Amino acid sequence: MQLMTLDIExxxxxxxxxxxxxxxxxxxGDEFEVIGVSIKLGDAPTTWHTGSRLQITxxxxxxxxxxxTLVAHNCFFxxxxxxxxxxxxxxxxxxxxxxxxxxxxxxxxxxxxxxxxHYELGVKGxxxxxxxxKYRKDFTKEELARYGEYCxxxxxxxxxxxxKLTPHFNSTELSLIDMTIRMGADAKLEVDMLLLQAHLxxxxxxxxxxxxxxxxxxxxxxxxxKFAKLLEDHGVxxxxxxxxxxxxxTYAFAKTDDGFKALLEHSNPTVQALALARLGVKSxxxxxxxxxxxxxxxxxxxxxxxxxxxGAATGRWAAGSGQKxxxxxxxxxxxxxxxxxxxxxxxxxxxxxxxxxxxxxxWVAGEMSALKLLGxxxxxxxxxxxxxxxxxxxxxxxxxxxxxxxxxxxxxFGVGAAKLRAAVKAGSGKDLPNAQEIVDLYxxxxxxxxxxxSKCGDAIKAMALNSNFTFGNNDIFAVEGTKGIKFPSGMYxxxxxxxxxxxxxxxxxxxxxxLRNGYDRLYGGxxxxxxxxxxxxxxxxxxxxxxxxxYPIVLxxxxxxxxxxxxxxxxxxxxxxxxxxxxxxxxxxxxxxxAEGKYGKSLAEC
DNA sequence: ATGCATCGCGCG
DNA sequence: AAAGCGCGCGATGCAT
Numbered sequence: 001m002q003l004m005t006l007d008i009e010x011x012x013x014x015x016x017x018x019x020x021x022x023x024x025x026x027x028x029g030d031e032f033e034v035i036g037v038s039i040k041l042g043d044a045p046t047t048w049h050t051g052s053r054l055q056i057t058x059x060x061x062x063x064x065x066x067x068x069t070l071v072a073h074n075c076f077f078x079x080x081x082x083x084x085x086x087x088x089x090x091x092x093x094x095x096x097x098x099x100x101x102x103x104x105x106x107x108x109x110x111x112x113x114x115x116x117x118h119y120e121l122g123v124k125g126x127x128x129x130x131x132x133x134k135y136r137k138d139f140t141k142e143e144l145a146r147y148g149e150y151c152x153x154x155x156x157x158x159x160x161x162x163x164k165l166t167p168h169f170n171s172t173e174l175s176l177i178d179m180t181i182r183m184g185a186d187a188k189l190e191v192d193m194l195l196l197q198a199h200l201x202x203x204x205x206x207x208x209x210x211x212x213x214x215x216x217x218x219x220x221x222x223x224x225x226k227f228a229k230l231l232e233d234h235g236v237x238x239x240x241x242x243x244x245x246x247x248x249x250t251y252a253f254a255k256t257d258d259g260f261k262a263l264l265e266h267s268n269p270t271v272q273a274l275a276l277a278r279l280g281v282k283s284x285x286x287x288x289x290x291x292x293x294x295x296x297x298x299x300x301x302x303x304x305x306x307x308x309x310x311g312a313a314t315g316r317w318a319a320g321s322g323q324k325x326x327x328x329x330x331x332x333x334x335x336x337x338x339x340x341x342x343x344x345x346x347x348x349x350x351x352x353x354x355x356x357x358x359x360x361x362x363w364v365a366g367e368m369s370a371l372k373l374l375g376x377x378x379x380x381x382x383x384x385x386x387x388x389x390x391x392x393x394x395x396x397x398x399x400x401x402x403x404x405x406x407x408x409x410x411x412x413f414g415v416g417a418a419k420l421r422a423a424v425k426a427g428s429g430k431d432l433p434n435a436q437e438i439v440d441l442y443x444x445x446x447x448x449x450x451x452x453x454s455k456c457g458d459a460i461k462a463m464a465l466n467s468n469f470t471f472g473n474n475d476i477f478a479v480e481g482t483k484g485i486k487f488p489s490g491m492y493x494x495x496x497x498x499x500x501x502x503x504x505x506x507x508x509x510x511x512x513x514x515l516r517n518g519y520d521r522l523y524g525g526x527x528x529x530x531x532x533x534x535x536x537x538x539x540x541x542x543x544x545x546x547x548x549x550x551y552p553i554v555l556x557x558x559x560x561x562x563x564x565x566x567x568x569x570x571x572x573x574x575x576x577x578x579x580x581x582x583x584x585x586x587x588x589x590x591x592x593x594x595a596e597g598k599y600g601k602s603l604a605e606c
Numbered sequence: 607a608t609g610c611a612t613c614g615c616g617c618g
Numbered sequence: 619a620a621a622g623c624g625c626g627c628g629a630t631g632c633a634t
Contacts, residue, residue, distance in 0.1 A: 243613080250613080255615085318626070322626095328626085329617035
């Protein structure tokens with residue numbers, strides 16, 4: 001396989017740029033033009049190529065792309081141009097932006113300029129500033145040559161950056177980057193346009209209908225102050241709450257706020273109608289997402305899935321930022337999921353890892369009896385419910401099991417009584433006055449979990465003091481001072497600027513670390529959550545690499561994986577998917593895994 | 607006009 | 619403080 005580092009320069013203007021448009025909109029748009037491309041094969045000198053679309057196509061077609069690993073900075077962009085504009089699909093993708101994000105988190109910045117500075121690779125040029133609003137024909141010969149020098153320099157910097165970053169990655173992680181870029185740049189899924197059109201009509205009609213039931217216009221329902229005024233006019237006391245962010249008094253208008261829910265059951269039917277209309281009119285997800293899907297499919301016929309490798313600090317994937325469509329939060333039961341379909345002759349096969357965070361958490365905490373029960377196919381939700389309600393395991397009712405489930409999924413991360421009570425109320429409508437007793441019972445039952453919190457507290461201290469320390473079942477986590485905590489993947493959970501702090505006003509002590517915007521606190525329960533999430537991600541990602549050898553992965557949603565398979569091979573593919581997803585990693589011996597899956601024509605069917 | 611903070615909400 | 623956590627997008631309201 002040949003390594004090709006590449007950088008493509010394309011037309012942009014103040015309004016036509018990647019900061020205004022999604023990558024797909026930009027490349028498929030009417031103003032798109034490739035001005036030139038620089039190419040570096042292996043460690044040979046970089047060459048610059050400019051010319052018409054046909055001329056550049058001819059140059060690119062000289063290469064045997066089946067034998068090329070493509071490297072670029074923000075490879076999603078260059079790879080998308082190659083696929084959408086030139087119909088070229090390299091054998092493998094590498095991306096220095098993805099790599100840098102995983103290695104440096106938020107602390108260096110993702111731009112080539114920042115990274116080049118950090119690694120002292122050289123200076124990124126500024127010629128591109130003069131290219132604003134200029135098509136190829138608008139450049140003089142000298143300007144084009146200078147642009148070429150700039151482009152060559154970027155490619156050289158990218159190649160040097162690759163050398164710096166590669167040592168941080170094992171082959172699994174490199175494969176994950178390849179898969180992630182492929183999901184975005186090599187679109188395989190399609191949409192059911194008729195279904196989307198019908199859905200859009202329905203959503204718009206429904207909004208009209210809701211508006212017609214009230215004597216108010218859209219803006220009065222959408223705006224908080226205007227909606228408050230509307231309520232006052234009807235003699236309703238406006239529900240208020242204290243903002244957890246600012247500590248200020250604010251409107252309790254969220255659909256889960258008790259004050260708002262009371263409006264839906266208000267004695268005055270007009271008030272009920274206003275609250276209901278606000279809910280319906282405020283929700284824009286279905287409408288905007290349907291329109292976007294239709295526009296994308298109209299432009300390109302298929303549906304790319306842009307995701308961000310190592311988007312979360314825990315290593316989980318995130319939605320491709322700036323791509324405007326988040327495929328990781330499509331509403332359950334939405335037509336949107338029905339409208340995402342496999343191409344002719346194929347099916348989507350999907351599976352998800354059953355209560356993976358609970359299993360991983362219990363394993364890390366060394367809760368052997370819980371693991372034993374899980375391994376025998378037992379139900380930990382029922383098990384805890386039987387302790388809470390002091391009833392035999394087999395006599396646990398559905399309602400009791402729900403409380404057991406809510407407890408198991410949250411208390412492991414340090415959730416307190418108030419939030420447990422709220423979660424049970426939200427999920428079942430039932431009040432849980434004895435929530436504190438349940439929390440206490442949990443903490444005295446699972447002493448491995450409370451022990452893990454304590455160890456996590458030690459780990460935080462070790463990071464802040466820049467010392468080394470291993471902990472967790474089988475010493476799975478290695479604290480390496482300020483570098484962070486090493487996952488089994490070899491990647492790190494990082495807490496930039498982690499420091500102990502005493503609040504001058506309240507006297508509270510604790511640790512805090514830097515986020516993208518502002519700071520957050522770090523404590524045992526929270527670190528437990530981060531590590532469990534990151535470890536679950538490691539398990540899933542090892543499965544992804546194995547699965548991808550046989551079937552293309554089209555989407556991952558944390559604990560769920562979706563692949564494409566030939567129609568007549570659907571069941572075989574599902575069996576294979578589940579078999580691979582439930583293989584216990586070598587580094588987590590004794591962890592019982594389980595997965596459930598389905599296949600069908602659309603995402604909704606699996 | 608444009609950017610930023612906040613809130614709300616969708617998923618896991 | 620034995621404190622659930624991780625994301626991104628859209629809309630609003632306010633500041634520039």
